[in-house]
Amino acid sequence: MFDSEADDTVALDAYSRTVTAAVEAVAPAVVRVHPRLKGRGGVGSGVIVSPDGLILTNSHVAQQAPAHDIVTADGRHLTARLLGDDPDTDLALLRADDPAALPAARLGDSQKLQRGRLVVAIGNPLGFEATVTAGVVSALGRSLRGQGGRQLEDLIQTDAALNPGNSGGALVSSAGEVVGINTAVIQGAQGICFAVASNTAAFVLGELLGHGRVRRGWIGIAAQRAAIPRRHQVAAGVEQDAGVLVTQVEAGSPAAAAGLLDGDVIIAAGERRTTGADDLIRALDWRSLEGPLSLTLLRRGRLEQATVTPRERKG
DSSP states (O other): OOOHHHHHHHHOOHHHHHHHHHHHHHGGGEEEEEEOBTTBOOOEEEEEOSTTOEEEEOHHHHTTOSEEEEEOTTSOEEEEEEEEEETTTTEEEEEEOOOSOOOOOOBOOGGGOOTTOEEEEEEOGGGOTTEEEEEEEEEEEEEEEOGGGOEEEEEEEEOSOOOTTOTTOEEEETTSOEEEEEEEEOTTOSSOEEEEEHHHHHHHHHHHHHHSSOOBEEOOEEEEEEEOOHHHHHHHTOOOSEEEEEEEEOTTSHHHHTTOOTTOEEEEETTEEOSSHHHHHHHTBGGGGGSOEEEEEEETTEEEEEEEOOEEOOO
16 A cells, blocks of 8 residues: 655655754744734744743844734744843743643754754744745854844854744754744845844843843954964964954943954953853853953964953943
8 A cells, every 4th residue: 555654754855854853843832923012013933942931032023012922833822921122132032821831942052053054944934824944054153233223143144044024933953953043134135144043042041031131241342253273273372263253342342441452352251261252142141240351362363361341231
């Protein structure tokens, strides 16, 4: 007897099997999000990250609305309340009011990503629910000016197609883990889309759960992840192969007062190695506001030390 299901499984190639497995692992946890706002409000996506109903989405999707309507992948209609909002990372945290256990996705380690790795985007673009697109990681550690003019850091660039409504959805690795929260596209460009790295999302989630806001230090730089050439590693006697490249220092900022320059590569903040922008974000948590912070950096291939005094980031 002809077994169509078995035959289909055999016919799937390795690429299709990988995409299908990633979708099966995460798609049940991707929801549609409607902020309850009088006279306005759009539709976005969200990702359930715990069975008790914690939902990560974008700040620009939540729009600081206190209540939201949620539609799950299996068609359930729920309500959710806003637990916290962090426009600096374009992330917001909701909690569904339904007491039933919900399917949850697992946050992966975004620092393990490499350019060229397969990723899958899952969301609700233009109202088409549970849409799946696939692509690769195009770049890591990108910076982008977001809605409202805020500088978003530690973004994953991908060519997995995103459209309005995808915002807040999941960027999924081939291992079936959420490695990013989809956030933005470059209008008029083809295949240039961005997601907030999962390590940043995990940090923000913890802060919003614990304090209702993200307490962080501010030093006044724009930065991105950058590889450290082997010759510079050898010359400076360092082992790590990546750091945080300073691309801009704001005038009058703590970084400017500490003498940081465009082109410096920060390799440690205090006792924490900084191999990516998410490491620096973690180093600039509330504890960084207690006093000066020592930075170890590479400048023109040579080790330098700088001491910066972070200020609390406002607004």
